[in-house]
Amino acid sequence: xxxxNVTSTLMGATLLAAGVVGAPVMAADITITMAAPDWxxxxxxxxxxxxxxxxxxxxxxxxxxDFIPWPSFYERxxxxxxxxxxxxxxxxxxxxxxxxxxxxxxxxxxxxxxxxDPELTxxxxxxxxxxxxxxxxxxxxxxxxxxxxxxxxxxxVSYYGFPQFPDTYxxxxxxxxxxxxxxxxxxxxxxxxxxxxxxxxxxxxxxxKWGQIGEFFQRDAGEMLAGEELTEPFYGIAYQAxxxxxxxxxxxxxxxxxQGGDIWDESKAPEAQAEGVVNSDVAVAAFDEYLSYLQYMxxxxxxxxxxxxxxxxxxMQGKVGAIIDWVGLGEPVLDPSASxxxxxxxxxxxxxxxxxDGSIDRTGNIGGQPFVLTTxxxxxxxxxxxNVVKWWLNPETQLAAVANGGQSGLMSVMADPSYNDxxxxxxAHVEMIDWQKDVWHIPEFFEMLTQQxxxxxxxxxxxxxxxxxxxxxxxxxxxxxxxxxxxx
Amino acid sequence: xxxxxxxxxxxxxxxxxPKRRGALLVTPAILILFVMNIxxxxxxxxxxxxxxxxxxxxxxxxxxxxxxxxxxxxxxxxERFQTTAIIVGSSVLLQLIVGFLLALLFAxxxxxxRIVLMLVLTPMMLSFVSVGVFFKLFYEPTFGVVxxxxxxxxxxxxxxxxxxxxxxxxxxxxxxxMWSPFVMLLVLAGLVSVPKYLYEAxxxxxxxxxxxxxxxxxxxxxSLLLLAVLxxxxxxxxxFDIVYIITEGxxxxxxxxxxxxxxxxxxxxxRTSQSSALAYIVLFIVIVLTNLYLxxxxxxxxxVD
Numbered sequence: 001x002x003x004x005n006v007t008s009t010l011m012g013a014t015l016l017a018a019g020v021v022g023a024p025v026m027a028a029d030i031t032i033t034m035a036a037p038d039w040x041x042x043x044x045x046x047x048x049x050x051x052x053x054x055x056x057x058x059x060x061x062x063x064x065x066d067f068i069p070w071p072s073f074y075e076r077x078x079x080x081x082x083x084x085x086x087x088x089x090x091x092x093x094x095x096x097x098x099x100x101x102x103x104x105x106x107x108x109x110x111x112x113x114x115x116x117d118p119e120l121t122x123x124x125x126x127x128x129x130x131x132x133x134x135x136x137x138x139x140x141x142x143x144x145x146x147x148x149x150x151x152x153x154x155x156x157v158s159y160y161g162f163p164q165f166p167d168t169y170x171x172x173x174x175x176x177x178x179x180x181x182x183x184x185x186x187x188x189x190x191x192x193x194x195x196x197x198x199x200x201x202x203x204x205x206x207x208x209k210w211g212q213i214g215e216f217f218q219r220d221a222g223e224m225l226a227g228e229e230l231t232e233p234f235y236g237i238a239y240q241a242x243x244x245x246x247x248x249x250x251x252x253x254x255x256x257x258x259q260g261g262d263i264w265d266e267s268k269a270p271e272a273q274a275e276g277v278v279n280s281d282v283a284v285a286a287f288d289e290y291l292s293y294l295q296y297m298x299x300x301x302x303x304x305x306x307x308x309x310x311x312x313x314x315x316m317q318g319k320v321g322a323i324i325d326w327v328g329l330g331e332p333v334l335d336p337s338a339s340x341x342x343x344x345x346x347x348x349x350x351x352x353x354x355x356x357d358g359s360i361d362r363t364g365n366i367g368g369q370p371f372v373l374t375t376x377x378x379x380x381x382x383x384x385x386x387n388v389v390k391w392w393l394n395p396e397t398q399l400a401a402v403a404n405g406g407q408s409g410l411m412s413v414m415a416d417p418s419y420n421d422x423x424x425x426x427x428a429h430v431e432m433i434d435w436q437k438d439v440w441h442i443p444e445f446f447e448m449l450t451q452q453x454x455x456x457x458x459x460x461x462x463x464x465x466x467x468x469x470x471x472x473x474x475x476x477x478x479x480x481x482x483x484x485x486x487x488x
Numbered sequence: 489x490x491x492x493x494x495x496x497x498x499x500x501x502x503x504x505x506p507k508r509r510g511a512l513l514v515t516p517a518i519l520i521l522f523v524m525n526i527x528x529x530x531x532x533x534x535x536x537x538x539x540x541x542x543x544x545x546x547x548x549x550x551x552x553x554x555x556x557x558x559x560x561x562x563x564x565x566x567e568r569f570q571t572t573a574i575i576v577g578s579s580v581l582l583q584l585i586v587g588f589l590l591a592l593l594f595a596x597x598x599x600x601x602r603i604v605l606m607l608v609l610t611p612m613m614l615s616f617v618s619v620g621v622f623f624k625l626f627y628e629p630t631f632g633v634v635x636x637x638x639x640x641x642x643x644x645x646x647x648x649x650x651x652x653x654x655x656x657x658x659x660x661x662x663x664x665x666m667w668s669p670f671v672m673l674l675v676l677a678g679l680v681s682v683p684k685y686l687y688e689a690x691x692x693x694x695x696x697x698x699x700x701x702x703x704x705x706x707x708x709x710x711s712l713l714l715l716a717v718l719x720x721x722x723x724x725x726x727x728f729d730i731v732y733i734i735t736e737g738x739x740x741x742x743x744x745x746x747x748x749x750x751x752x753x754x755x756x757x758x759r760t761s762q763s764s765a766l767a768y769i770v771l772f773i774v775i776v777l778t779n780l781y782l783x784x785x786x787x788x789x790x791x792v793d
Contacts, residue, residue, distance in 0.1 A: 075755050082542035082758070100758070104543045233630070233645065243738040299629035303649040304738045319630055443543060447757045454741050461650060461739035 027058040030384045034090040034371070035077050038067035040331050041165040041406045042092060045392065048400060053391055059384055070309075071244075074446075081106045086376045090385055092164045092369045096246075098138040100443040101372075102160060108373040111159045113386060114152070120386065123393045123410070124152040127163065131409040134438035135161045135370035142267045142437075161370025162389050165328060166409035168436060169250070169364060170428035171202055172315055172333060173322040175346040177217070180226040187216055199427060202348025206360055207255075207289060210351040213237055214296025217321045235298045238314060239324040242307030243457040246449055249439065250365040251324070252456060255286040257363040257437060258353035264448075264477050266440045270488040274477035279470035287466035291459060304457040316341060324350045326367045330425050331405035347425035349432055366436035368407070402426065409433075444480060451476045536764035543758035555765035565766065567741065568749040575659060575731075575745060576724045582664040583720055584713070587671025594672065595679040609673070611666045620733030623662040627734070652742030655735045659743055662730050667723070671716045678709030711788040718781040722774055746770060 036042035046065045055061045066088070068076045074097070080087050081101060093101070101107045114120045124132060132152060133143045136159045141149065149157055177183055179197040187195035191212045196202045217236030219225055225234055240247045253263060261283035265272040277283075294301045298314050308325055315323045316332065316339040336342045352362035373385050391397055395416075398408040403422045407429055408414055420427045440448060452473045459469040481487040503512060536555055540548035559565055594605055611619065627648040629635045638646035649655045682705060690700045728747040731737060737744030744752075750770065754763035 078543070078755060078758070100543050103545070105545045243736050299635075299645040299647045299650075302647045303627075303629070303655075303735075304740075305649065305736075314630060317631070450752060450756055454738075457738050458740035463652070463740050463742075 027060070028380060029062075030055075030059045030381060031062045031064050032089045032381065032385055032388060033064045033066060033087060034092065035073075035080065035088045036065045036067055036092045036164075037070050037073045037369070039070065039328065040404070041328055041401070042067065044401055044404045044406055045164070048397065048404075049388070049391075052397070053388070055384060056387055057384060059380075061384055061388070063388065074245075081374075086374070088374055089377050089381055090371050090373055090388070092371045093161065094369055095134045095161070095366070095438055096441055096445045096449070098140075098160055098372075099441040099445060102138045103443045106374055107160050108375045108377075108382070109158050109160060110373065110386075111153060111157070113382070114159055117386070119390055121153060123162070123390065124159065126410045126412050127152075128166070128409050128411055128414070128433055130366060130433060130436040131163050131166050131370075132159075134366045134436065135163055135166070135368075135409075138441055140266050140438070140441040145267060161372045162393060163368065163409035164371040164392070165368045166407050166433065167326045167328045167366070167368030168407075168429050168432035169324050169326050169350050169367060170330075170425050170432055171205075171322055171324055171348045171350050172330065172425075173202070173346055173348065174318075174341060174344050176344040177226040177321055178346075183226055187212075190216060196348065199346075199348050202351075202428075203431075204360070205348070205351045206354040207293070207351050208354070210237060211293045211296065213322060214293055218296050232319070234321070235314075235319060236296055236321045237293065237323070238297045238301070238306065238311040238320045239293075240306060240308050240311060241294060241297070241301050241304065241460050242310065243304045243453055243460075244307055246365075246439070246453070247307035248304075248456045248460060249449060249452055250367070252287055252290050253437075253439065254350075254362075254364045255290045255353070256283045258361040259283075259286040259289075261286050263439065264481065266442055266486070269481075269486045273487060274481060275474045278474035278477060279467070284467050284470055287456075287459070287470060291466060294460065302461060304461045327407055327425050327429050328368065328405075330423070334424070345424075347428050349428045352435075362432060362435040363437060364432060364435050366438050442486060444484060444486075447480065448477055532764040533768060535761050536768055538761050540761045541758050542760045548761070551761070555762050556769070558762060559766045559769060564741075565746070565749070568744055568746045571656075571741075571743060572725060572727075572745045572747075575656060575663075575727065575743070576721055578656070578660045579663045579667075579724050579727075580717060580720045582660060583668045583671045584717065586664060586668035587716065588675050588713075590668065590672040591675035591679055594676055609669045612669045614666065616666075616729035617733060619662055619666050620730045623658065623665075623730070624734050627658050649735055650739065652739060655739060655743045659727075659731055659734055662734060663724060663727060666730075667720060671720065674712045674716045675709050678712040679705065682708045711784060714784045715781065715788065718777060718784055722777045722781065725774065725777065726770075 036045075042065060046063060049063045053061065053063070074094070077088075077091060077093070077097075078100075081104065091107075093107070098107065102109075110120075114124055124136070127136075129143050129146060133141055133146055137146070137157055138160055139158070141157055146152075146154065146157065149155065153159060173196075175197070178195055184195045184197065187193075191209075193209060193212070194201060195213070195216075196205045196209070214235070214237035217225070217234060219230055219234045221230050221232050223230050223234075240251045242248060256263065259282055261280055262277050264274040264278055297306065298320060300306050300310055300314075308329060311320070311323045312325055312329045312333070314320045315325070318340040330347070332338045333345055334342050339345075350362060350364060352360040355361055371389070373382060377385065392401075393410060395410065395413050398406075398410055398413045399416065399418070399422070402408050402413070402419065405423065407426075408419075413419065414430050414433075420430070439445070442448075455464075455469040455472045455476075458464045459466055464472075478487065502508075535548075537550060537552060538548035539551050539555075590608060594601065594608075626633050627635075629645040629647040632648075634648055635646040647654070648658050686704045687700065690704060695703070726747050727745050728751065731743055731745050731748050732751075735743045737748050746766075747770075750763055750766050753759050753766060757763075
């Protein structure tokens with residue numbers, strides 16, 4: 001038997017010692033490819049990462065953002081995941097996709113990582129609970145269920161995502177016409193109530209007044225508006241009423257929830273039913289109210305194509321007085337090169353439903369996106385990706401993102417005294433975020449959404465009533481959910 | 489001995505033997521065709537007999553012909569076939585009429601004919617997406633050109649896409665605008681191939697314009713017209729981009745063609761096996777149409793001969 005030489009013995013001892021005290025992290029070149037929708041909040045992330053990120057592990061890390069246009073974002077991500085190409089290490093995802101892609105084995109369960117890392121635990125505990133519920137949990141847990149389960153990380157709850165951009169919808173309005181003395185007086189005379197001008201006025205604006213605003217400002221070419229003669233028709237209000245993706249569901253759900261109705265509640269499966277809930281009298285009345293205001297909106301509403309981008313466009317062209325749209329679409333409105341109303345716009349909370357006690361319920365459908373990690377990454381890449389998460393959700397980075405048109409979901413950041421002044425819609429965002437709920441997260445989400453959008457679209461374009469639309473949605477969902485075992 | 493001969497020249501010489509050269513040259517093309525086309529076709533055909541979902545990791549279960557039965561008994565599928573048939577019928581008819589009239593116009597000489605002809609041919613050179621976006625903006629009721637023009641007559645915004653009929657008309661017009669020049673090119677080829685002496689003889693015989701057209705012009709262009717009808721029918725049957733961009737299948741599902749429905753089933757609902765079954769049914773229809781097309785091409789070739 002040959003005796004080992006001294007050098008190899010020393011090397012072995014060194015390696016053993018390194019193993020005992022913990023393997024040192026070797027600096028490496030790491031590229032994190034992230035699927036991201038192409039819009040300002042993700043563009044800023046990339047820009048800011050390149051300028052400020054330093055890997056705490058000493059790696060040379062590149063964040064390679066694959067910017068995908070919004071209209072094809074879901075299809076591109078879904079095609080990449082299901083094809084097995086394993087291209088992305090991180091993905092900016094809509095919260096509703098969690099079920100499909102967790103069940104598909106593509107999104108990584110981060111519960112243990114959050115459990116083991118005090119920094120991540122602290123971040124999760126600082127996140128607004130509406131975001132933890134909507135963006136992170138699968139199977140979905142409501143805010144009430146999470147509160148009951150205890151502090152994050154709660155036992156029995158699985159966590160997947162962190163907010164990349166938490167979005168809410170708020171009111172964008174033309175300060176020059178809403179605060180015009182002549183218009184205010186005329187509105188007061190016509191409806192016996194004030195025309196909302198200040199932020200506080202919008203806090204007291206319900207759907208009834210929203211309809212009155214629509215009727216009041218609907219004017220033909222040649223009529224006067226705030227002392228000036230209109231050269232083309234003008235419309236008072238607009239909100240989303242589009243067939244594509246979720247471009248009517250997000251607004252219609254708000255009406256239904258605010259009036260005490262509900263959608264199929266996945267958190268109560270398998271007892272929760274679709275029939276009798278989705279098409280309840282309350283839900284039908286709420287949907288009817290939503291439909292009743294479409295007559296005051298730009299005529300594109302009649303085609304079922306008034307999506308979030310169309311209303312943003314019409315508003316920026318100066319054709320609409322007030323819109324309800326996502327904060328994420330606010331930045332171009334203030335851009336002089338893109339918007340004719342960049343210096344005339346102000347922001348307030350979205351209207352809601354007046355309750356018996358006089359308060360206003362603003363329950364709404366959460367927007368924005370979490371980002372998630374994929375399941376095929378090496379430990380080294382996972383750790384570095386979580387370092388990127390920590391960097392992004394660091395208060396300093398978050399304040400910089402907010403100042404550049406992003407938003408934060410961290411309660412400590414939203415409580416920062418400077419926060420509301422960073423962007424003109426921040427106050428409204430903070431007020432609205434507490435009202436947010438989410439739609440379903442189950443793998444069949446897209447099927448349910450597409451069928452619902454189609455039925456809603458028929459009602460929006462006058463092909464059927466609210467009752468017929470919700471009956472069709474309820475019947476479809478009941479059958480589908482019974483088939484897959486979500487309803488017993 | 490052949491073996492010893494090939495050994496003498498080495499493997500390269502054996503491979504480049506004139507007997508094998510032909511096979512060698514077509515092998516890369518066949519390999520690419522197999523990998524990119526035939527294998528996916530066979531694979532998806534196999535999938536159509538299972539209950540596979542691309543978004544799920546569940547092990548697929550064999551379903552036999554159930555997916556085909558489900559598709560063929562699904563009312564939604566038949567509704568989409570009806571919508572497709574309406575769009576195909578209207579669009580191809582409109583393309584024939586417009587294309588034919590344009591061909592008659594360009595069969596004669598007039599000033600700047602070549603430049604105008606180039607302009608008329610431009611739509612068919614554009615991408616589907618561009619045409620879809622153009623027409624979506626044309627039809628926009630607040631600032632679109634159609635509403636703007638109609639405003640002179642109605643004083644109200646003209647909302648083309650608000651009704652199922654209007655939306656179908658909108659798609660048909662966009663598709664016909666793009667492809668009428670193609671029909672025109674085919675018909676024009678027929679028109680210019682008519683020998684001039686036949687027209688001179690007809691003039692001497694004092695034949696009416698209608699009789700001249702029926703007995704001289706039409707026989708020369710009829711097989712080309714048939715080609716145009718078949719080719720455009722096959723293409724319009726697969727219409728996706730323009731529909732998806734202009735209406736997304738709406739209002740409701742009134743303009744959702746079978747291609748759009750197929751796309752939704754495959755890539756939004758991830759019913760992979762069911763969508764494969766539907767794709768094969770569509771493929772079967774396209775193959776039938778293509779065979780008719782090839783038959784027409786052969787007949788035309790025989791006529792020319």
